[in-house]
Amino acid sequence: MEIKVSTQNGRVPITILHVDGDLDSATTDSFEKKAADIIKGGARYILVDLTHSPYVSSRGLRAIHHIFKELNAIHPDATLSEKDIRKGIFADTYKSPYLKVTNLSNESKAVFKTTGFDLYIESFDDIKKAIASF
Secondary structure (H helix, E strand, C coil), rough: CEEEEEEEEEECCEEEEEEEEECCCCCHHHHHHHHHHHCCCCCCCCCEEEEEECEECCCHHHHHHHHHHHHHHHHHCCCHHHHHHHHHCCCCCCCCEEEEEEECCHHHHHHHHCCCCCCCCCCEEEEHHHHCCC
């Protein structure tokens, strides 16, 4: 797996992680390290581009969730507590303003929805629409 990082300026600066290869138990450690490095380097809005990642395992989904937790923890202007966020997720009124994914494969998209990730992380089929959503 290879991860390329780029930045797009929209309403906010967006760091894009372009994943090339499966996101599974063999590759998630390097994915999480790359995400941690860019967050430490100042990234506050992240888009995970899975155009070239045909398979995302449950371990890959946990890594995406970990990024969600990290970004929520570092935003000092966040006005919602973790309890409020959980309530919003279950009420389908909360979507992460800091993390989004784009171009999930059909199989990964089905798993993303079945496991409830779509309740709090927006998924897009078009990278330009994903960037505009920040």
